[in-house]
Amino acid sequence: MVKRFLNCLVKNRWNHWRKVLAVSCRPIMGLVALMNCFQRSRIKEARLLALGLDNAGKTTLLKCLSGEDITNIVPTQGFVLKSMLRADFKLIFWDISGQRALRPYWRNYFLRIDALIYVVDCVDRRRIIEAGEELMQILEEEKLEKVPLLVFANKQDSVFALPANEVRM
Numbered sequence: 001m002v003k004r005f006l007n008c009l010v011k012n013r014w015n016h017w018r019k020v021l022a023v024s025c026r027p028i029m030g031l032v033a034l035m036n037c038f039q040r041s042r043i044k045e046a047r048l049l050a051l052g053l054d055n056a057g058k059t060t061l062l063k064c065l066s067g068e069d070i071t072n073i074v075p076t077q078g079f080v081l082k083s084m085l086r087a088d089f090k091l092i093f094w095d096i097s098g099q100r101a102l103r104p105y106w107r108n109y110f111l112r113i114d115a116l117i118y119v120v121d122c123v124d125r126r127r128i129i130e131a132g133e134e135l136m137q138i139l140e141e142e143k144l145e146k147v148p149l150l151v152f153a154n155k156q157d158s159v160f161a162l163p164a165n166e167v168r169m
């Protein structure tokens with residue numbers, strides 16, 4: 001599934017068929033592969049937006065990717081901008097708070113985004129529907145029409161997690 005996501009991203013076929021893909025707990029491999037694809041397509045910078053409900057694991061995921069300590073993660077207040085440089089390639093991540101009161105501001109970040117990563121907390125089954133509803137709402141935004149989407153089924157390390165292949169819209 002990650003391969004299909006990457007292929008679509010590189011070939012820019014999102015006009016014709018837009019797929020929502022759920023992936024399991026291998027963020028680093030998936031995103032490094034994504035970065036490699038950008039590199040092959042000679043794009044030198046990519047802006048990625050991380051969204052999802054509060055406590056979904058967005059900040060943890062991004063900290064993992066940048067090799068930071070994840071022992072003391074606190075809820076994001078507003079947003080955090082993180083950039084990672086690999087060789088001559090720059091990845092810019094927007095990590096936005098998922099708190100309910102701040103979700104109406106998500107749309108302020110939709111402009112000039114190259115990919116959207118929607119993180120789902122698969123342990124919090126009570127809020128899976130809410131997570132899906134929020135995603136449906138943002139997908140209606142015109143600015144995101146051609147933006148590739150990766151739905152990341154997080155917390156698969158927990159025995160209580162909803163399996164990634166059961167995460168559906």
Ligand SMILES: Nc1nc2c(ncn2[C@@H]2O[C@H](COP(=O)(O)OP(=O)(O)OP(=O)(O)O)[C@@H](O)[C@H]2O)c(=O)[nH]1
Binds near residue numbers: 061073076077
């Ligand atoms: N078991 C498990 N816990 C995780 C995982 N990813 C994140 N967490 C935990 O989930 C909690 C919330 O993580 P955050 O990264 O702060 O979540 P967030 O989506 O950034 O939340 P907001 O900033 O409030 O929107 C933390 O206690 C993390 O340690 C994971 O893959 N597995």
Ligand SMILES: [Mg+2]
Binds near residue numbers: 096
């Ligand atoms: Mg956060």
